[in-house]
Amino acid sequence: MNRQVSEGVVKRRGWTRVTRLGRGWWRQLTSMRTALVLLFLLAVAAAPGSVLPQRNLGVEKVDAYRLENPELSRWLDRLGFFDVYSSPWFGAIYLLLFTSLVGCVLPRLREHVAALRRRPPSAPRNFGRLPAHAEVGVSMSAASEAAERLRSLLRSRRYRVAVRAGDDGQVTVAAEKGYLRETGNLLFHLSLLAVLGGVAIGYGWGWYGNRILVAGPDTGFCTNLQQFDEYGLGPRLQPGDLPAFCVELNRFQAEFLDNGQPTVFRADVSWSTPQREGGRHLLEVNTPLRLDGANLYLLGHGYAPVLRYTDRQGRSQTSVSPFLPIDEMTTSEGAAIFPDANADTRSGRRSADAQVAFSGVYVPTVPTSGPPSLSAHPAERAPGLLLTAYRGNLGLETGVPQSVYEVPRRALDSGRLTQLPGQAKMLRPGERWTLDDGTTLEFIGTRRWVTVTVRNDPGEPIVLAGVIVMMGGLVATLSVRRRRVWFRLTPTGDACAITAGGLARSDYPGFAAEFAAVVAAAKAEPTVSPPPRAADDEAVTDPVSASADNVRP
Structure with missing residues (x-):
């Protein structure tokens, strides 16, 4: 029995230590x-x-x-x-x-x-110990009547007021204001919580998808994960939760100054939904397309060379390959691959060693002097396409993911894909390049492409509202000061003597002037006469001014 009691005591002590530590x-x-x-x-x-x-x-x-x-x-x-x-x-x-x-x-x-629910605190016993104090004067009316007039005066100045009557006949008027300071402080921190919560909601239920969209009706896309170049779903979302709509780029317009500085980026896009709703929208940097459940933003732009390759069987294949910019003048790098080149005409099987790929640099404005692989201006003033040809096995059947913006590196490193002998070829729009086996490559021209991102952040309105409230709370915290004012009314026969004291709860340089103004307004009451002066008038200064000068901020 004693052993069980001692074990219970040890357990309770252990839990007590854990509780204290927690x-x-x-x-x-x-x-x-x-x-x-x-x-x-x-x-x-x-x-x-x-x-x-x-x-x-x-x-x-x-x-x-x-x-x-x-x-x-x-x-x-x-x-x-x-x-x-x-x-x-x-x-x-x-x-x-x-x-x-x-x-x-x-x-x-x-x-x-x-x-906020409590009444202002009672007046201190000795006003002389307060930073601000003064003798107001003598009221010719009863203490209760004078207290009601002081209550009205202080309420008109937006003070919270409480009147208390003592057993000795004294009446005190306690007033306080500046609660908005703490309210603003709490609003600031609560809105910070709202911002953090909004960000968490956006992470859990938000999603995005990026896509390079080439101009033309054959290159549109719909909000299907397989049609995005890259995407991200919140952990609380499923692919079926995405809104359904399709987007197509009709035309892209870009304007530049002579030094290459851009002035206008504008994409004309068409959109539609399964309910056959749709329309057109001019997509700009600060003008997204806002749809139900997602917004479409413009991120970037570039050029997509259009190449037509004719193989040994005389079959032509056309490739529209976006090239990625590498500098501010839109010098772009990319690749065009033709995996079906020189395929068996009877079986349709791809060739194992005669597939073709081209890597190159697109130059919107070929400079008149200097390296031809660096553009002199981002607009197409003198376009040129510098290409290098490769032949062999592209290795696309291996199932290993490969970038569409470069020639397959694995095939190059393994030797299955080799560069054709000879220097790189510069093609102008409309020119044709004849390779060593008689096949040809024609540079038809370019199409414009844009990078768009489709995004939905359900926490965005919460974050916006939180930031607005946060700024309002911060303004209230920095601009409002909490302060207290007391009046004591001591009966003297049919009249009452009035004294005042004040205290600022925080650093407030303007409290002295505010306290002096309240005392002056109390003195201005018709039934209040100035306090009796001392025998040596020249040695006594005005009590309100003296107290105001001694107020600590």
Whole structure:
């Protein structure tokens, strides 16, 4: 029996220690200092997301960075720096900050609501110890009547007022204002919680899809995951949850100054839905296409050379291949592949060693002097296409994903695909290149393409509202000061003597002038006469002025 009792005591002591430890950690986590530290850590943790390329914004940029910095990229990838906002360490900081703010704000909110319901505190016993105090004068009316007039005066100045009568006949008028300061402070922190919650909702239920859209009716796309070049779904979404609509690029217009600076980017797009609703929209940088459930934004633009290849059997194939810009003058690199070239005419099987690919550089304006592979202007003033030919097995049947913007590297490295002898060929629109086996390649011209992103962020309205409320709360916190004013009315026969005191709850340089104005308004009451002066009039100064000069900010 004693053994069971002692074991129970040990268990209770153990649980008590755990409870104390948990309470200590909870107090530390929910302190304002910890919240500020976590907010700073969140800002630091988000910095790599704006410096390093992110997979959810551009996989090709991540791949390019990894090619340029292979050793550093290996460690950055292990630590999640290419997926900052999806990394476990960023989520941990985010969750801790959210928890800290909730634990910090809710008790303060409860206290503030209780303070709003409480009456202003009673007057201190000695006004002389307050930073601001003054003798108002003598009221010729009873203390209760004078107190009601002071109540009306203070309420007209937006004070909360409470009148209290003492057992000795004294009446005190307590007034307080500036509660909006704490209200603004709480609104600021609550709106910060709303912003964090909106971001979390956007991450869980938001989605995006990027697509290079070439001008023409044969290159449109619909909101199907297989038709996006890259996409990302929130963990709470399924592919079937995406809104259904299709988009087609009719025409793209770009205008530039003589120095190459862009002035106009405008894409004319058509859209439609399964309900046969649709229309046209001029898509610009700050003018997205807003549809039900998603918005379409314009991100970039470029040129897509149109090439026609004629093989040894006389069959022609046309390729429209977007080339990616590499500089501000829209010098672009890309590739065009023809996997069905020289296929068996009877069986239709692809050739194992006579497939054709071309890599090249498109130059919108070939310079009159200097290297021809660098454009002199982003507009098509003197276009040229510098190409290199390859023949062999492209290796597309292996099922390994390959970039459509370059010649298959695996096939080149393995020797299955080889470069044809000879120098690169510069083609102008309409020119034809005859290869060593008699096949031809014709450069027909170019089409414009644009990069569009389709996005939906359900947390965006919450974040916007939170930021607006946050700014309003910040203004109230910085501009409002909490202060208190008291009047004591002491009966003297049929009259009463009035004294005043004031206290600013925070640093408020203007409180002295405000207190003096309240006292002056009380003196201006018709039934109030100035206080009796001392025998030595020259040695006594005006009490209101003296008290105002001694007010500490």
